[in-house]
Amino acid sequence: MTDTVTAGARAPEFSLRDQYGQDTVLGSLRGGPVLVVFYPLAFSGVCSGELADLRERHGDLAALGVTVLAVSVDSTFALRTWSDAEGFPFALLSDFWPHGATARAYGVFDDERGVARRGTFLIDAEGVVRWSVRTPVDRPRDVDEYVARARDLAG
Structure with missing residues (x-):
């Protein structure tokens, strides 16, 4: 596994398909902050709870101009x-x-399990990572921290 991308590094570019089959290109989102949240698997217990929390706080992030991926x-x-x-x-x-190429580029791919680890990256309008955190696979992340970090970035 490569090292996890940290604050101050340029965010690795990617183009991935969303749940509707549409391409999402990170570089096309320049001009506003982007929160990239890697998680192991859909429908799993901890991931379901995390993304439900993120759904509940999405309005706060959107109000700060943050695109959530x-x-x-x-x-x-x-x-x-x-x-x-x-x-x-x-x-x-x-x-x-x-398989997992983008997670690998960000240093959060678990080769043993074949899934992404819990890695979160807040990227500024110019494509630079301003905050990142890795969380153990068995623990949910604190979505309130996402909002606080986004507020700090917004000034």
Whole structure:
């Protein structure tokens, strides 16, 4: 595994399909902050809770101009089913093929399990990572911290 991308580094570029089969290109989102949230798998217990919390706080992030992108190795079909069931207001991106390539670029791919680890990256309008954190796979992340970091970035 490569080292996790840290604050001050340029965010690795990617183009991934969302739950609707549309391409999402990180570089096309320049001009505003982007929160990239890697998670292991759709429909799993901790991930479901985390993304539900993120859904509940999405309005706060959107008010700060933050685009939220949640990334897993699931197929677009699984992501669409999960998104439709849960009503997620943000893009769920498929890092399915080449398997985990984007998670690897960010240093959060778990080679042993074949999934992304819990890694979160707040990227500024110019494409520079301003905050990142890795959380153990068995613990949910604190979505309130996302909002606080986004507020700090907004000034």
